[in-house]
Amino acid sequence: MNNKKxxxxxxxxxxxxxxxxxxxxxxxxxxxxxxxxNEAGYSYATLYxxxxxxxxLVFYCVQDFQEEGEIFILGKVKELSFGKERIKSxxxxxxxxxxxxxxxxxxxxxxxxxxxxxxxQIAHLITSFLDRMSKADWEYCIKNNxxxxxxxxxxxxxxxxxxxxxxxxxxxRKTPESYTEFLQVVExxxxxxxx
Amino acid sequence: MNNKKxxxxxxxxxxxxxxxxxxxxxxxxxxxxxxxxNEAGYSYATLYxxxxxxxxLVFYCVQDFQEEGEIFILGKVKELSFGKERIKSxxxxxxxxxxxxxxxxxxxxxxxxxxxxxxxQIAHLITSFLDRMSKADWEYCIKNNxxxxxxxxxxxxxxxxxxxxxxxxxxxRKTPESYTEFLQVVExxxxxxxx
DNA sequence: ACAAACATATTAACACTGTTAATTATATTT
DNA sequence: AAATATAATTAACAGTGTTAATATGTTTGT
Numbered sequence: 203m204n205n206k207k208x209x210x211x212x213x214x215x216x217x218x219x220x221x222x223x224x225x226x227x228x229x230x231x232x233x234x235x236x237x238x239x240n241e242a243g244y245s246y247a248t249l250y251x252x253x254x255x256x257x258x259l260v261f262y263c264v265q266d267f268q269e270e271g272e273i274f275i276l277g278k279v280k281e282l283s284f285g286k287e288r289i290k291s292x293x294x295x296x297x298x299x300x301x302x303x304x305x306x307x308x309x310x311x312x313x314x315x316x317x318x319x320x321x322x323q324i325a326h327l328i329t330s331f332l333d334r335m336s337k338a339d340w341e342y343c344i345k346n347n348x349x350x351x352x353x354x355x356x357x358x359x360x361x362x363x364x365x366x367x368x369x370x371x372x373x374x375r376k377t378p379e380s381y382t383e384f385l386q387v388v389e390x391x392x393x394x395x396x397x
Numbered sequence: 398m399n400n401k402k403x404x405x406x407x408x409x410x411x412x413x414x415x416x417x418x419x420x421x422x423x424x425x426x427x428x429x430x431x432x433x434x435n436e437a438g439y440s441y442a443t444l445y446x447x448x449x450x451x452x453x454l455v456f457y458c459v460q461d462f463q464e465e466g467e468i469f470i471l472g473k474v475k476e477l478s479f480g481k482e483r484i485k486s487x488x489x490x491x492x493x494x495x496x497x498x499x500x501x502x503x504x505x506x507x508x509x510x511x512x513x514x515x516x517x518q519i520a521h522l523i524t525s526f527l528d529r530m531s532k533a534d535w536e537y538c539i540k541n542n543x544x545x546x547x548x549x550x551x552x553x554x555x556x557x558x559x560x561x562x563x564x565x566x567x568x569x570r571k572t573p574e575s576y577t578e579f580l581q582v583v584e585x586x587x588x589x590x591x592x
Numbered sequence: 593a594c595a596a597a598c599a600t601a602t603t604a605a606c607a608c609t610g611t612t613a614a615t616t617a618t619a620t621t622t
Numbered sequence: 623a624a625a626t627a628t629a630a631t632t633a634a635c636a637g638t639g640t641t642a643a644t645a646t647g648t649t650t651g652t
Contacts, residue, residue: 231509235610245631247612256610311565312507314426322571329572356589360559363586367562370506376517377524391558394551430639440602442641451639595652602645609638616631622624 214252214262216242222263229305230313233260257316260309261324267306268331274299275335284342286396292336293365293392301381304373311366312374332362361395409447411437413457420458424500425508428455452511455504456519462501463526469494470530479537481591487531488560488587496576499568506561507569527557556590 220241224233235256239246253259278295282288300307310328315321333340340358343349349357368391371377372384415436419428430451434441448454473490477483495502505523510516528535535553538544544552563586566572567579 234608236608246610247632248630250611251629311569314569315571325570325572329566329570356585359582360555360586360589363562363566364555364559365562366565367558367560370561370565371524371558374506374509375520375524376510377520387554390551391555394555429637431637441639442603443601445640446600593652595650597648597650599648600646602643604641604643606641607639610636612633612635614631614633616629618627618629620625620627622626 210252213244216244217249217252217259218262218266221259222266225260225263225267225305225309226303230260230308254318255316257314258318258320260313261316261321264309264324264327267303267309268327270303271296271299271306271331272335274302284339285346286339286343286348289336289339289343289361290392290396292339293332293361294388296332296335297365297369297388300369300373307369307373311370329362332365333358357395361392364391364395405447408439409457411439412444412447412454413461416454417458417461420455420462420500420504421498425455425503449513450511452509453513453515455508456511456516459504459519459522462498462504463522465498466491466494466501466526467530469497479534480541481534481538481543484531484534484538484556485587485591487534488527488556489583491527491530492560492564492583495564495568502564502568506565524557527560528553552590556587559586559590 217238220238221233223241224237233256235246235249238256238259239249249256249259253262275292275295278298279288279291282291300310310331315325336358340349340354344351344354365388368384368388378384378387412433415433416428418436419432428451430441430444433451433454434444444451444454448457470487470490473493474483474486477486495505505526510520531553535544535549539546539549560583563579563583573579573582
């Protein structure tokens with residue numbers, strides 16, 4: 203009974219790993235059942251013994267990619283102490299992460315959700331990512347009267363929406379046109395919201 | 398020479414009209430060459446005599462949908478006079494428009510662009526939509542010292558990113574879960590940015 | 593009026609896609 | 623070793639976008 207579960211999880215893991223590799227290297231538009239199965243070393247139909255559909259499988263990658271993101275972001279702010287400046291740096295690093303891995307942004311925000319049960323949790327995982335990364339800093343700011351709790355909630359929400367909106371428009375609508383221009387826009391945006 | 402151009406534009410129009418109808422009623426995921434051609438009264442391959450690919454055709458709909466949006470938004474703010482409150486109402490109406498026609502938001506922001514030449518103009522049309530709708534109000538505010546020009550640019554940018562980010566997360570990630578909750582979030586967001 | 597040239601529309605075909613059912617292969621249990 | 627359960631595979635279906643070859647209609651020159 204337990205062995206069966208372990209083996210099942212292992213095989214699921216092979217499919218997830220294969221999917222991750224394809225998203226990482228070729229982007230989500232190149233993800234297909236045949237493609238995944240080939241990379242995983244199975245036939246394409248085997249996938250359906252372990253996942254409801256290919257969308258469910260694809261969204262299983264979110265968790266792992268987010269762990270990558272956490273490491274990426276924390277690596278960029280590790281020598282900073284809690285506070286407003288660290289929130290700025292985390293926000294900046296969050297943008298940098300998706301600039302370096304635009305395929306992840308596609309998965310996180312652009313890909314249509316499936317109607318499977320786990321969807322809600324994944325969606326929550328995604329939308330609370332930035333907040334989670336800067337949680338301690340916000341608490342610090344509130345405790346030190348830099349922001350009121352109410353004020354903090356408001357600004358946090360603004361920041362999250364604005365940053366993801368900016369990424370959406372840059373990555374999916376190529377506006378502004380140049381990379382450096384976008385970096386300037388983001389910097390102004392973050393400072394404008396937090397100050 | 399001119400007749401030919403006229404006829405060509407007419408037939409293009411039939412395809413665009415067909416595509417618009419499908420997007421409107423069934424959503425962008427149900428758009429297909431066969432589907433469009435059937436609605437337009439042609440064979441699916443005929444499409445390629447008039448458009449480089451189906452994505453080019455699909456993005457031709459943006460202009461018409463935006464005109465719908467303009468009418469929708471202006472209809473909701475027509476008795477207001479220029480100023481900050483009108484910017485708020487326009488922003489609110491902008492959100493309302495995409496809440497009523499989420500398929501349009503998908504096309505405007507979620508659909509992957511083609512690499513055809515006209516892409517850049519369409520992308521610009523999309524990303525400057527909200528700014529265009531409130532252009533006169535911003536000028537009014539600057540002239541009346543409600544905002545400095547620099548300040549206005551900053552806030553306009555924040556507003557645009559945040560609103561589209563909020564729509565992205567609500568429409569594509571179902572966060573927050575309820576409609577009414579989202580309306581509250583948006584109202585707070587708009588007020589928070591503009592005040 | 594007729595044939596040649598051109599423009600346009602259609603069908604057939606290709607290489608894909610996700611998904612399901614039937615079939616085969618592999619373990620497991622009796 | 624035989625019977626049973628489990629898992630993986632192939633075949634098939636109904637789609638997709640796109641292209642090439644074919645058929646149709648229109649215009650032009652003789």
